[in-house]
Amino acid sequence: MVMRVRGHAAWGVLLLCAQALAGGHADGIRIGLTPVVPDGQIDLLEEVRDYLAAGLGEPVTFVQRRSYREVMDELLSGRIDYAWICGLPYIDHEEALELIGVPVYQGRPHYRSYLIVPAIDQTTESIHDLEGRVFAFSDPDSNSGYLVPMTQLLAAGRQPDRFFSQTFFTWTHADVIAAVAARLADGGAVDGYVWDYLSQVRPELTARTRVVWRSEPYGFPPVVARRSSVTQGGGLRDRLLEMGDDAYGSQLLQRLRLDGFVAGDPALYESIREQRALLQGERPVP
Amino acid sequence: MKAPLFANLSYRFKVPLLLMLVILMTGGLVTATLVGHSYNDLRRDLIDSTQRVGEVLASTLVPALKHDDLWRAYQIVSVPYRARSGSAELETFVVVLDRRLQVYVSSQPELFPTASSLPAEYRWLREEVERQLGPAGRVLDAREQDKILVVQPIFDGDERSRYGTLVIGVSPSALMPRFYAMLLRATLTSLLVLALLLPLGWYLGKRMIGPLTHLAGCLGQLGHVPPSAISCQVPIGRDEIGQLGSQFHHMLAELREKEALEQRIMMADRLAAVGRMSAGIAHEINNPLGGMLNAINTYKRYARGDEVTERTLSLLERGLLQIRETVSALLVEARLERRSLTMQDIDDIRTLVLSSIQAKEGVLCWENGLDGEVGLPSTLIRQLLINLLLNAIQAIPASGKVWCRVWIADGSLFADVRNDGPAIPSGLIDRLFEPFVQHGSTGSGLGLWVSYQIVQQLGGSIDVASRDGDTRFLVTIPLPVRNGGDARHGQALSD
Numbered sequence: 001m002v003m004r005v006r007g008h009a010a011w012g013v014l015l016l017c018a019q020a021l022a023g024g025h026a027d028g029i030r031i032g033l034t035p036v037v038p039d040g041q042i043d044l045l046e047e048v049r050d051y052l053a054a055g056l057g058e059p060v061t062f063v064q065r066r067s068y069r070e071v072m073d074e075l076l077s078g079r080i081d082y083a084w085i086c087g088l089p090y091i092d093h094e095e096a097l098e099l100i101g102v103p104v105y106q107g108r109p110h111y112r113s114y115l116i117v118p119a120i121d122q123t124t125e126s127i128h129d130l131e132g133r134v135f136a137f138s139d140p141d142s143n144s145g146y147l148v149p150m151t152q153l154l155a156a157g158r159q160p161d162r163f164f165s166q167t168f169f170t171w172t173h174a175d176v177i178a179a180v181a182a183r184l185a186d187g188g189a190v191d192g193y194v195w196d197y198l199s200q201v202r203p204e205l206t207a208r209t210r211v212v213w214r215s216e217p218y219g220f221p222p223v224v225a226r227r228s229s230v231t232q233g234g235g236l237r238d239r240l241l242e243m244g245d246d247a248y249g250s251q252l253l254q255r256l257r258l259d260g261f262v263a264g265d266p267a268l269y270e271s272i273r274e275q276r277a278l279l280q281g282e283r284p285v286p
Numbered sequence: 287m288k289a290p291l292f293a294n295l296s297y298r299f300k301v302p303l304l305l306m307l308v309i310l311m312t313g314g315l316v317t318a319t320l321v322g323h324s325y326n327d328l329r330r331d332l333i334d335s336t337q338r339v340g341e342v343l344a345s346t347l348v349p350a351l352k353h354d355d356l357w358r359a360y361q362i363v364s365v366p367y368r369a370r371s372g373s374a375e376l377e378t379f380v381v382v383l384d385r386r387l388q389v390y391v392s393s394q395p396e397l398f399p400t401a402s403s404l405p406a407e408y409r410w411l412r413e414e415v416e417r418q419l420g421p422a423g424r425v426l427d428a429r430e431q432d433k434i435l436v437v438q439p440i441f442d443g444d445e446r447s448r449y450g451t452l453v454i455g456v457s458p459s460a461l462m463p464r465f466y467a468m469l470l471r472a473t474l475t476s477l478l479v480l481a482l483l484l485p486l487g488w489y490l491g492k493r494m495i496g497p498l499t500h501l502a503g504c505l506g507q508l509g510h511v512p513p514s515a516i517s518c519q520v521p522i523g524r525d526e527i528g529q530l531g532s533q534f535h536h537m538l539a540e541l542r543e544k545e546a547l548e549q550r551i552m553m554a555d556r557l558a559a560v561g562r563m564s565a566g567i568a569h570e571i572n573n574p575l576g577g578m579l580n581a582i583n584t585y586k587r588y589a590r591g592d593e594v595t596e597r598t599l600s601l602l603e604r605g606l607l608q609i610r611e612t613v614s615a616l617l618v619e620a621r622l623e624r625r626s627l628t629m630q631d632i633d634d635i636r637t638l639v640l641s642s643i644q645a646k647e648g649v650l651c652w653e654n655g656l657d658g659e660v661g662l663p664s665t666l667i668r669q670l671l672i673n674l675l676l677n678a679i680q681a682i683p684a685s686g687k688v689w690c691r692v693w694i695a696d697g698s699l700f701a702d703v704r705n706d707g708p709a710i711p712s713g714l715i716d717r718l719f720e721p722f723v724q725h726g727s728t729g730s731g732l733g734l735w736v737s738y739q740i741v742q743q744l745g746g747s748i749d750v751a752s753r754d755g756d757t758r759f760l761v762t763i764p765l766p767v768r769n770g771g772d773a774r775h776g777q778a779l780s781d
Binding site: 166 | 354355356357360364391395396399400401
């Protein structure tokens with residue numbers, strides 16, 4: 001159960017202590033993170049969390065789960081208030097969610113899906129060359145890591161579940177890259193932002209992969225709130241949108257390789273909506 | 287020709303060298319055995335640990351296989367042998383085969399790609415896996431691939447449903463660096479121990495063989511040096527060298543005895559020859575001498591010559607008488623004599639020589655062990671003892687000491703005459719009993735010759751031992767058997 005600490009600061013501290021003693025949560029705001037954010041950068045995430053907490057005047061907790069779906073379940077059931085999710089689950093539950101902020105990457109609130117193969121593979125030019133091979137997806141609710149390659153095959157008239165000899169989910173984009181680098185998979189679909197980010201912080205990993213194809217731009221995975229919690233959403237939205245205004249905030253953004261956040265528009269995700277329509281029937285909507 | 291070279295090598299080197307060789311061989315063998323055992327232990331440890339890893343992996347993989355979670359399965363199999371730095375881990379692989387014996391996942395997808403068959407060199411493994419029905423793991427030795435394969439079926443907890451098979455391949459050659467390090471350590475340790483043991487082996491070998499070489503040196507003197515001049519401290523004991531030592535001692539003693547015997551025989555032969563010759567000469571002289579003395583007697587009785595003739599004849603007579611005296615002394619004729627030796631005779635001798643010893647202010651110790659009559663001619667014994675005593679008295683320095691002891695034992699008469707004068711020179715002692723050998727300033731040189739002749743005629747012996755301060759003449763004369771009589775003695779007496 002989520003306990004909200006409100007009111008007077010002294011009461012808040014008192015309650016915090018009491019709940020800490022009781023072993024329960026003393027979190028002010030719980031933000032769910034999906035693997036759209038590169039994991040493995042705990043120090044950076046903690047700094048972002050503390051930065052947000054300081055700006056909001058409330059404790060902030062990041063909640064990480066294995067799959068998009070688990071995060072979505074917690075968000076929709078009210079166990080967490082906000083989440084940084086992919087565009088696909090956002091449009092799946094558009095009516096229950098409110099856009100809080102969309103990251104700006106390379107000047108635009110867009111990102112792409114990359115098709116990658118092991119670096120040793122110099123012949124593959126598109127996903128169609130990978131017939132009968134092993135393919136790695138990141139998450140069934142990911143746009144870049146699942147929806148994009150699936151619709152690509154469907155658009156070409158192929159049955160995705162028969163096209164590859166074997167497919168599997170790694171649940172994070174970074175692990176798609178690792179699986180392809182280890183040649184466990186002959187190809188994989190990955191969030192372009194994550195690949196770009198890792199190519200700078202872990203170049204030895206991305207060097208063992210080769211980007212074969214880049215998709216058209218899609219709306220960058222947004223930060224959303226459950227509609228019932230919009231009242232507080234204003235605070236977080238302001239924090240995100242103003243993040244580039246102070247030196248520390250812009251330094252954090254720069255380390256995340258992001259330019260900043262914009263309020264965003266549901267129309268950003270129109271292309272994902274179209275793709276999802278293609279896959280209707282192929283994919284159960286959570 | 288190496289064998290003769292070694293065969294001729296002294297035992298002083300041979301035994302230490304052999305000891306060192308044995309030490310070297312022992313060290314080498316022990317090291318090799320230990321290292322061999324250690325290698326087997328290493329190999330067994332490798333197999334055991336691989337089997338344990340296989341069991342853990344197999345049970346951990348069940349949920350991933352159950353849910354067809356390939357990525358999870360990959361994470362599980364890639365953890366235990368994730369390459370750290372060396373290539374040894376790279377040579378280890380973990381492969382999960384599904385129920386159709388296709389590769390489901392492996393720690394090295396580039397060697398064992400997912401959803402493919404086993405590579406050609408491991409195709410034989412399919413039969414092995416198919417035959418393996420139970421949940422127990424097996425170990426296969428794939429020599430061609432230089433691999434030890436642990437094959438572990440992946441069963442559910444209830445051991446009923448089989449999800450696949452786990453194969454772990456480890457390279458025994460990955461042990462080689464560790465093995466070489468161990469070999470190096472063992473060799474260094476052995477060399478250190480050998481460095482301590484080898485000098486000890488050399489020393490012990492030398493020490494063991496020392497008495498033998500010493501004995502060989504002593505034996506080498508035989509034939510070049512007279513036995514009496516060899517002096518060797520050879521070891522005596524119960525071991526073989528000790529036995530050789532005592533044998534050598536024994537042999538040396540016998541050789542010395544033989545040498546002494548030969549010398550005695552030589553001396554006796556010489557004396558006998560001298561005796562025969564002098565007796566012959568004496569007889570030849572005695573006959574014309576008797577005639578000449580008879581002629582002088584006849585002339586003195588019947589003719590009256592002038593004064594010059596009388597003086598000349600008297601001179602001739604005195605000269606001829608002196609010759610007869612000397613010749614008769616040389617002959618030592620045992621005259622027939624009835625009177626036997628008594629205790630009184632011995633004491634008389636003391637009285638006779640007492641004045642001589644008093645003249646030298648010496649001391650005469652006397653021990654007369656006779657009791658009553660002894661069946662030996664008294665005159666000869668008296669002459670013998672007087673001769674020996676006078677010689678002894680002559681040998682002692684002023685205020686010297688002379689001992690005389692006479693006794694009967696074991697059917698013989700013993701007379702022991704000793705003095706504390708200087709030793710008889712060694713060159714003289716061999717010829718002591720020859721006539722006219724003078725070792726003193728006075729005397730005719732016939733005293734000991736006569737003594738020797740008397741003892742010879744009585745069938746006895748005379749032994750001399752002389753060193754500074756103690757010169758000893760021991761006379762032994764057998765007593766005649768009372769009834770029946772000694773034939774030899776009787777003949778000697780009647781001669």
